[in-house]
Amino acid sequence: MSRAKKTERPYDIVLFGATGFVGTLTARYLAAHAPEGLRWAVAGRSERRLEELRERLPGGAGAGVLRADAADPASLRELARRTRVLATTVGPYVTHGEELVAACADSGTDYLDLTGEPEFVDLVYVRHDTRARETGARLVHACGFDSVPHDLGVYVTVRELPEGVPLTVDGFVRVDAAFSGGTLASALNQFARPLRMRAAARDRARHEPRLPGRRVSAPVGAPRFAAEAGAWALPLPTLDPRIVARSARALERYGPDFRYRHYAAVRHLPVALGGVAAVGTLAAVAQLPPARRWLSGRLSPGQGPSPERRARSWFSARFVGEGGGRRVRTEVAGGDPGYDETAKMFAESALCLALDELPATAGQVTTAVAMGDALVRRLRDAGITFRTSVARR
Numbered sequence: 479m480s481r482a483k484k485t486e487r488p489y490d491i492v493l494f495g496a497t498g499f500v501g502t503l504t505a506r507y508l509a510a511h512a513p514e515g516l517r518w519a520v521a522g523r524s525e526r527r528l529e530e531l532r533e534r535l536p537g538g539a540g541a542g543v544l545r546a547d548a549a550d551p552a553s554l555r556e557l558a559r560r561t562r563v564l565a566t567t568v569g570p571y572v573t574h575g576e577e578l579v580a581a582c583a584d585s586g587t588d589y590l591d592l593t594g595e596p597e598f599v600d601l602v603y604v605r606h607d608t609r610a611r612e613t614g615a616r617l618v619h620a621c622g623f624d625s626v627p628h629d630l631g632v633y634v635t636v637r638e639l640p641e642g643v644p645l646t647v648d649g650f651v652r653v654d655a656a657f658s659g660g661t662l663a664s665a666l667n668q669f670a671r672p673l674r675m676r677a678a679a680r681d682r683a684r685h686e687p688r689l690p691g692r693r694v695s696a697p698v699g700a701p702r703f704a705a706e707a708g709a710w711a712l713p714l715p716t717l718d719p720r721i722v723a724r725s726a727r728a729l730e731r732y733g734p735d736f737r738y739r740h741y742a743a744v745r746h747l748p749v750a751l752g753g754v755a756a757v758g759t760l761a762a763v764a765q766l767p768p769a770r771r772w773l774s775g776r777l778s779p780g781q782g783p784s785p786e787r788r789a790r791s792w793f794s795a796r797f798v799g800e801g802g803g804r805r806v807r808t809e810v811a812g813g814d815p816g817y818d819e820t821a822k823m824f825a826e827s828a829l830c831l832a833l834d835e836l837p838a839t840a841g842q843v844t845t846a847v848a849m850g851d852a853l854v855r856r857l858r859d860a861g862i863t864f865r866t867s868v869a870r871r
Contacts, residue, residue: 487559487560487561487562488517488542488560488561489517489518489519489542489560489561489562490516490517490518490561490562490563490832490833491508491516491517491518491519491561491562491563491564491565491828491829491832492518492519492520492521492542492544492557492560492561492563492564492565493505493508493518493519493520493521493565493566493567493828494521494522494546494557494564494565494566494567494568494578495521495522495566495567495568496520496521496522496528496531496567497520497522497524497527497528497531498522498567498568499782499817500567500592500622500782500817500820500821500824501520501522501567502531503817503818503820503821504565504567504821504824504825505520505531505535505538505541506535506536506821507821507822507825508541508825508828508829509535509536509537509538509541510536510537511825511829511860512829513829513833516829516832516833517542518541518542519541519542519543519544519560519561520532520541520542520543520544521543521544521545521546521557522545522546523545523546523547523548524545525543525545528543528544528545529543544557544560548568548574548575548577548578551577551580551581554577554578554581555581555584555585557578557581558578558581558582558584558585558587559581559585559587561587562587562588562831562832563587563588563589563590563828563831563832564578564582564587564588564589564590565589565590565591565621565824565825565827565828566578566589566590566591566592567591567592567824569591569592569593569595570595570598571591571593571595571598572595572597572598572601572671575591575593575598576598576601576602576605576606579602579606579617580605580606580609582610582615582617583606583609583610583613583615583617584609584613585613585615586613586614586615587615588615588616588617588618588831588832589615589616589617589618590618590619590621590824590827590828590831591618591619591620591621592620592621592622592624592820592824593619593620593624593717594620594624594625594716594717595717596675596678596679596717596720597671597674597675597678597679598619599619599620599717599720599842600678600679600681600682601678602617602619602842603682603685603686603842604678604681604682604685606842607841607842608841610840610841610842611840611841613840614840615840615841616831616839616840616841616843616848617841617842617843618827618831618842618843618844618845618848618849619721619842619844620717620718620721620844620845621823621824621827621828621845622816622819622820622821622823622824623793623815623816623819623820623823624716624717624718625716625717625718625721625722625844625845626823626827626845626853626857627793627795627810627812627815627823627862628649628651628718628719628721628722628740628795628810629718629721629722629725629844629845629846630810630845630846630850630853630854630857630864631649631795631797631808631809631810631864632647632649632722632725632726632738632797632799632846633725633729633846633850633854634808634810634854634864634866635647635797635799635806635807635808635866636726636731636732636733636736636799637731638799638804638806638808638866638868639733639799639800639801639802639804639806640801640802640803640804641731641733642733642734643733643734643801643802644733644734644735644736644801645732645733645735645736645737645799645800645801645802646736646737646738646799646800646801647722647736647737647738647739647797647798647799647800648699648704648706648711648738648739648740648741648797648798649718649719649722649738649739649740649741649795649796649797650704650706650707650709650711650741650742650743650795650796650797650798651714651740651741651742651743651793651794651795651796652709652742652743652744652793652794652795652796653791653792653793653794653815654790654791654792654793655783655788655791655792655793655814655815655816656782656783656787656788656791656816686727689727691734692727692730692733692734692735692736693734693735693736694723694726694727694732694736694737695723695736695737695738696719696720696722696723696737696738696739696740697737697739698713698715698739699711699713699739699740699741700713701713704741704743706798707741707743707796707798708745709743709744709745710743710744710745711741711742711743712741712742712744713739713740713741713742714740714741714742716740718740719738719739719740721844721845722738722740723738724844724847725844725846725847726738728843728844728847729846729847733801743796782816782817783814783816783817788813788814788817788818789813789814791813791814791815791816791818792811792812792813792814792815793811793812793813793814793815793819794809794810794811795809795810795811796808796809797809797810803870804868804869804870805868805869805870806866806867806868806869807866807867807869808864808865808866809863809864809865809866810862810863810864811862811863811865812861812862812863819862822857822860822861822862823857823862826853826856826857826860827845827849827853829856830849830852830853830856831848831849834849834852834856835852836848836849836850836852837850
């Protein structure tokens with residue numbers, strides 16, 4: 479679908495799930511930063527709650543209100559037909575997300591989400607990538623803390639390394655933050671579906687084209703003390719390294735042989751061991767439906783940390799890249815990662831797709847592939863730090 483035809487639609491951006499915790503933060507950010515003339519709307523199940531949200535937004539009177547339900551495919555198809563970019567916060571995505579992706583792929587509408595669910599991303603690729611390529615829709619997952627700082631941090635690092643040589647990048651993530659009910663529900667849902675997650679990954683591998691003459695890998699590294707990070711490095715088997723690897727597959731600038739490893743950086747060994755035990759306990763609890771329901775009920779979706787707690791939160795993602803006799807260090811840093819900065823990244827990603835001149839892409843693409851330099855500039859202007867230093871080895 480041509481860009482000109484898309485401009486005939488009533489809206490440039492629609493935010494679905496706007497009354498949820500992250501959705502509300504994203505709506506506030508859009509209301510405060512949307513350029514004059516942007517046509518945007520909030521969408522969700524309850525028109526009354528959407529109207530109440532619009533009344534609380536700074537200058538939000540110009541935002542539209544659209545009713546749609548994740549359980550009503552017809553309403554999702556109508557939603558997708560009315561906008562150029564559709565950003566959704568409604569998860570867990572493997573449960574509630576696929577019908578909206580299908581609607582966007584069919585209608586040529588650019589789609590963004592906040593998923594950290596590998597199974598969902600793989601299912602979308604197998605079932606909807608081809609159709610999205612036919613219609614020109616860009617399907618961009620993980621447009622929040624999962625996985626924007628990591629995808630773009632590696633992207634910035636690679637651009638400072640020599641071309642045409644094997645490259646390695648290690649990422650080290652430090653976070654001080656609380657989480658919401660939606661995040662807890664998503665994590666428990668993933669831990670409860672290991673077999674389906676592996677099956678989706680195998681199915682994707684069968685459908686993905688080969689890389690003739692190039693190699694890309696994202697192995698799970700071993701726990702170690704990383705002198706380059708000054709901390710204990712614990713492997714993070716999250717969606718982030720998979721997103722980085724998919725950017726590397728799509729962009730030849732990552733070189734003929736690219737490897738990425740992803741770690742949590744923990745200063746003190748007892749804290750590191752405690753973190754491993756906590757994740758193990760959560761994974762074990764997720765296998766027992768009564769225990770999983772009980773734990774989910776402790777923090778309901780829609781609830782999240784207070785403004786005071788978020789004001790104290792921060793993140794730092796550091797990347798060490800090597801290749802061709804050069805070492806590059808990059809830091810991507812900001813405030814509260816899961817909510818305030820995620821809302822910022824999500825909203826700026828939607829604005830970037832709607833307004834900026836970008837590479838011609840379609841189908842399931844990453845933030846680095848779809849938006850690259852334009853999104854880096856937007857996030858820098860919005861206060862997220864991208865700092866790079868280069869040295870000879």
